[in-house]
Amino acid sequence: MTEGKALTIGDCVHRAARDFDVQGLASPRLDAEVLLAHILKVDRLYLYRNPEEPLTQEVASAFQSLTARRLRGEPVAYLLNRKEFWSLIFEVNEQVLIPRPDTECLVEEVLKVCSDAATGDLRILDLGTGSGAVGVALAWELRHAHVVATDISPGALNVARRNAGRHGVEQRMTFLAGDLFAPLSEKFDIIVSNPPYIRTTAFQALPPGVRGYEPAAALLAGPEGTVFHERIIAGCPEYLNEGGWLFLEIGPEQRQGVEALLAAAAIFEESHFRRDYAGLDRVAAAKRKQASWTR
Ligand SMILES: C[S@@+](CC[C@H](N)C(=O)[O-])C[C@H]1O[C@@H](n2cnc3c(N)ncnc32)[C@H](O)[C@@H]1O
CATH class of the missing domain: 3.40.50.150 (Vaccinia Virus protein VP39)
Incomplete structure (x- = not known):
């Protein structure tokens, strides 16, 4: 994490998507967006409209913890505790x-x-x-x-x-x-x-x-x-x-x-x-x- 400068929505999505891609996950960008939108309680469109918005330390670390679980292979549905059917x-x-x-x-x-x-x-x-x-x-x-x-x-x-x-x-x-x-x-x-x-x-x-x-x-x-x-x-x-x-x-x-x-x-x-x-x-x-x- 950059010392003194808060990460933005865009930074977080970009970094997580890159890590997911390296790990070989099937939909890296989508997974990153869905997880961050879940933590922020917003829809994905909000992320596209507000890429420069800085994240609080609390949100950034919650996101980091979910991305770490996703990198270990845990399904997105379990991370969100929901699935549409x-x-x-x-x-x-x-x-x-x-x-x-x-x-x-x-x-x-x-x-x-x-x-x-x-x-x-x-x-x-x-x-x-x-x-x-x-x-x-x-x-x-x-x-x-x-x-x-x-x-x-x-x-x-x-x-x-x-x-x-x-x-x-x-x-x-x-x-x-x-x-x-x-x-x-x-x-x-x-x-x-x-x-x-x-x-x-x-x-x-x-x-x-x-x-x-x-x-x-x-x-x-x-x-x-x-x-x-x-x-x-x-x-x-x-x-x-x-x-x-x-x-x-x-x-x-x-x-x-x-x-x-x-x-x-x-x-x-x-x-x-x-x-x-x-x-x-x-x-x-x-x-x-x-x-x-x-x-
Ligand atoms: C393939 S899942 C289907 C779950 C759900 N119906 C669905 O379509 O998403 C099979 C389910 O059968 C349950 N199950 C496995 N053995 C069973 C048994 N002997 N008697 C009753 N349910 C069983 C499992 O716990 C699991 O919830």
């Missing part, structure tokens, strides 16, 4: 997976079969809710739905509960800790899940920011990455209503395995796969058959 701001911390844009495809697929115009009591189950991203987005869109959200991690459920409160849907959500269906004793119209689906052998190849900071329990799912898909499909006879829908996020390499699991379950009358915006298979959807005695 479905145009809603979610609190995130190291107890929860950072919601990914691809997961919005899962929400879109559910909304294709559910109408907010329906006034019936639509019961939705979000298995492995994490930050609550999927369940809260669905409760926010479907004002007549009740969403039960489960997670094995009590820490994650605390975050999800706060996110439901933040978006005003907590009265239509229930949060239950436990292993997949274990805390449940009812059937649902919709079961949705973005379960862990990273193959054990693929873990080391994950970006350091994911491997080193995001919860391993939110990622790892056995040798094929389908352990959770298999268990969730196996639970459908007991927990999915006849005529109800199952939606699962998948990795592109899991389509074949999940397709086989859905067929072997022999309770679904139709199934299809949805690609994400990069053109990769991302969501499996399957409709449970009606009881044979219905017309």
